[in-house]
Amino acid sequence: MHTHRLTMDADVVRKQFVSWSRGEADREWTGLVTLSRHAPGLVPEPLERYLQPGGAPVIVMSRLPGTPLGASRLSLAQVRALAVALRRLFAVPAGRELPERALGASTMRAQVRGDLAADPQLSACRDPALVAQALALAREWLTLADSLDDGSADTVPALGDGNLGNVLWDGTRCRLVDFEEFGISSVAYEVADLVEHVSSRLRRLLDVDLLLEELHLDARERARLTDCRRLLAIFWLVMLLPGNRGFRRNPAGCTEDQADHVIGLLNA
Missing domain, CATH: 3.30.200.20 (Phosphorylase Kinase; domain 1)
Structure with missing residues (x-):
């Protein structure tokens, strides 16, 4: 919208x-x-x-200055510059008086649970069985959600939108724009939002391993990142189900691609 x-x-x-x-x-x-x-x-x-x-x-x-990322796969220099921009963002003091970012960790699980409570019609999918398998695993994983650490106790400023189109590249540096979902979040949740955003993940635009290496996440952040990625991958699977806008806006087969990705994350 x-x-x-x-x-x-x-x-x-x-x-x-x-x-x-x-x-x-x-x-x-x-x-x-x-x-x-x-x-x-x-x-x-x-x-x-x-x-x-x-x-x-x-x-x-x-x-x-600059043009938005996301038109093609990011180069090595672009990934490194993106990591620098994110590290600068996360280093900014974020007081507790700031609101949580829009659709942050404290509300995402409840929303995804509610979305998965319905039994979606999958006949329009190319591979309904694969999508159904991913949804079943997602529901099972979400039953454990209350005991999982999503990193929400940390407090960093958040762009609040993992779309690479919100990152400008001038040939040397990356800068950030579009803060209408700004608020506080955690490093793990924000990195997960970026690497799991379907605008880049479905087209394999981002070298995720390189970005994570360049971000210098500590062991606790990496552990939290695993669950945040799972949660946000499930969210995007829901968005790509028949009847939702993502299904109509993306090429056929994207739902199955996302389902396979969710299965891989949950079985890792």
Whole structure:
């Protein structure tokens, strides 16, 4: 769903929100102010915010150089620059007064459980049996969810959206944009959101092992990452089921690809 319109001038971007019921504009402004203060150059500089007649929020920010990642597989230099940007993001102090990021760890499991409670119609899938197997394993794994450590006790600033299109590459550095889901999260959950996002995973755009190596995760973060990846992979499987938008927007076979991926993660 498109939540905003962008107007770009040479040095300035105006972001007009067409949907703001979930506090998107407030999250974006808070994210830009917080991160530009502690990690200058990583994100656009917030310049102004106001309401248009009718109440639509507008945020004016500096325009960063670069083009969005995600058009092709990331190069070695791009993966390393992405890791640098993420390490800068995670190093910013995040006070407890900040809200949890949109659809964060504390709410994701409940949502996925609810989504899996229904018995989806799989006849439109290429391989209904494979998808059904993945869903059965996912339901079984989610029964253990209350005892699993998702890393939510950690507190780092979060972009809140793992789409590589929110990362700008200028040939040397990566910078981050689009903070309407900004809030606090954990390193494990945010890294999982990035590596499991179907916009890149289905097309194999990201060398996950290299990114994890470049992020220098400690043993605790890597352990938490395993469960966060499983959870978010299941979420994306649900989004790719018949009747959901992801099924219609992606080529045939993507649901089976995701189902096979979920099975691999859960059996690892």
